Each structure stands twice: as structure tokens, then as C-alpha cells.
Amino acid sequence: xxxxxxxxxxxxxxxxxxxxxxxxxxxxxxxxxxxxxxxxxxxxxxxxxxxxxxxxxxxxxxxxxxxxxxxxxxxxxxxxxxxxxxxxxxxxxxxxxxxxxxxxxxxxxxxxxxxxxxxxxxxxxxxxxxxxxxxxxxxxxxxxxxxxxxxxxxxxxxxxxxxxxxxxxxxxxxxxxxxxxxxxxxxxxxxxxxxxxxxxxxxxxxxxxxxxxxxxxxxxxxxxxxxxxxxxxxxxxxxxxxxxxxxxxxxxxxxxxxx
Numbered sequence: 101x102x103x104x105x106x107x108x109x110x111x112x113x114x115x116x117x118x119x120x121x122x123x124x125x126x127x128x129x130x131x132x133x134x135x136x137x138x139x140x141x142x143x144x145x146x147x148x149x150x151x152x153x154x155x156x157x158x159x160x161x162x163x164x165x166x167x168x169x170x171x172x173x174x175x176x177x178x179x180x181x182x183x184x185x186x187x188x189x190x191x192x193x194x195x196x197x198x199x200x201x202x203x204x205x206x207x208x209x210x211x212x213x214x215x216x217x218x219x220x221x222x223x224x225x226x227x228x229x230x231x232x233x234x235x236x237x238x239x240x241x242x243x244x245x246x247x248x249x250x251x252x253x254x255x256x257x258x259x260x261x262x263x264x265x266x267x268x269x270x271x272x273x274x275x276x277x278x279x280x281x282x283x284x285x286x287x288x289x290x291x292x293x294x295x296x297x298x299x300x301x302x303x304x305x306x307x308x309x310x311x312x313x314x315x316x317x318x319x320x321x322x323x324x325x326x327x328x329x330x331x332x333x334x335x336x337x338x339x340x341x342x343x344x345x346x347x348x349x350x351x352x353x354x355x356x357x358x359x
Contacts (some may be wrong), residue, residue, distance in 0.1 A: 103153065104134055105143045105240045107247055112144065115168035117157050120144060122164060131161045143172060149246045150174070174245050178350035179299040181206045182343045183263070185306025186217045186253060187335045193234050195304075195339030200238040200248050202344040207235070208262075208301075209253040214308025219253055228252040256314055260321055267298040269323035272342045273305075273315055274332050285345040288324045289353075296354035302342045306335050 110121040120142075122130070130136045136159050144166075145151045151174065154166035182199045186192060186209055196207055209231070211219065219227060231250045239247045263269050270288055283291060285302075294300065303310070303318060315325060328341055 102243060103141050103143045104130070104136065105145065105151075105243055106130070107236070107240070108144050108146045111146045111148070112152075112154075112168070117165055117167045120154065120164045120166050127161055127164060130164055131159055136164075141169065142166065143243070145245060151245060176296075176354055177203055177205065177245065178296065178347055178354070180204050180343055180346050180350065181208060181266070181299075181301040182339060183208045183210050183259065183301055183303040184339050185210055185212045185304065185308075185310075185335060186215050186219060187306050187339075188217045191307075191334075191336040192339075193231065195336045196231050196234050196250065197238045198336075198340035199343050200235050200244065201242040202340060203242075203244075203347045204248055204343045206249040206251065207231070208251045208259060210259055210303070211253050211255050212306055212308070212314060213311050215306045216308060217306070224253045256317065260317060263301055263303075263318070263323070264321040266301050268292045268294050268300045269303065269318065269321065270300065270342075270346065271303045271310065271315055271318050271323050271325045272328050272338055273310055273325045275312075275315075275325075282325060282327045285326050285328070285342070286349045288326045289346070289349050292324065294350075294353065296350055296357050298350075300346055300350065302346050304335060304338045304342050 106122055106126050108121045109123060136156055138156050138158060140156050142154050143151055144154050151172035153169040155169050156166045158165040182204045184195055199207060228250060235250045236247050328338060333341060
């Protein structure tokens, strides 16, 4: 069973028995939900992404003390961003959770023409905060070295300059199925000359999908429309499958460069 993982609020003080810098929520979670006891081990990740195993010496809702046991090697992770159309209900939460579990570095919510959910400006910050809480829980569960960024919702027009600054941008577009020449994710990455260190974004529409005009604007900055396979996926499914395919290909590139 994996050790419980906590993201520390500050670097730990030395390697002797010391107070573990946790949020009040994590203190309650450790003491009440997980019911951790002295002698058990946790993994603490400091704000720089450095992880270590700690042996607990004292556990209370008011504070947790532990001693350093061993450093944890930081795994290699690709630079993959998911740009995801706003979906209704818990669908977006589920997509954020799954995408972070498979390894995205960031999630950029994007407001599109065919979105069923129309977010007013005053609601965007609150939604982003909720999604960040989902991201934090997913990062803990999947043993990530850091908590991926979840940005506030933005229009596609606002995101285009940011996307243009990345090495590769892929667009998961259902209409690509009708074009036999549409590449797969792997084919598109190879055609773009991607390396393991490339920054890659994958754009997935909401329930209504992307309009032709939106895809055209993405193509103007060099984006490549790709197919995810022979079936039409729900947005919450595509929001996990698309980055998972990208990340799998990036890991293959990384392994190839290590040989």
C-alpha cells in the first residue's frame, strides 16, 4: 500500500524530529480520517517538489511531528497541458481528476462557443478554486511530485497566444474521424518532431464540441487536429484519454532518448 502523501506548506527543518508543516485540513485528515499513528510512514513533498519519507513520532489535530527517513527520487514527467472546454455538473471535476492522475502538468479551462455551461465572470474564480481542490486530492492520490496548475477559465482567444508559445498543440476533434488522413496522437507528435522535452498541449472541446472556426483559429497557430480513435467520446472521457495518449507517447520518447 502506498504511503499517504502530503504537500508541505514550507520546507522541513532539518532531518531530526520536527514539526511537519501541514495545512489545517491535512492535519485533520492525518489524525481523524487516516488515523495515522507514531511509527507509521508518510511522504512529504516540499514546495520545490522534493519528496522524502518521514516516520511519524507524534500525531495530533494540532500538529504532526516526524523524523526524516529517506529522500524519494523525483520521477521524470513530460510537459503536457490539457485545454478543456467547460462541462456541466461533475463532468469537468472528473476530467480534471483523471487528467492529473495520468500526469498532466496543467489544466487550462477554456470557454467555447458550444459550451452548455456559460460561466459568469463572478463564478469563474470560485469554479477554479473548486477544481484546484480536486487537483490537490488527485495529486495526492496519484503520488505526484507537485500539484498541477489549474488556471481560471479563459476564452480561446485569450489562450491562443499562450498556446502559440508551446512546441506542439494537438486538437482532439471528432470531425477528424471523417478525414482518413487525420493523424493519431503518436503520428502527430512524430510529424511535429516532438522530443521528450517538448511542451505539448492537447485541446478537448466541451459537450457541444469545437466549431470549425475554433479549429481554424487553432490551426492558424500551428495546431494539428488528431483523432483519438474510431468512436466518439464524451468530453469527460476525452479529457482523460487525450492527455493519456500524449503522455504515453512522451514517455516512449523519453525511454528512446535514454537508450
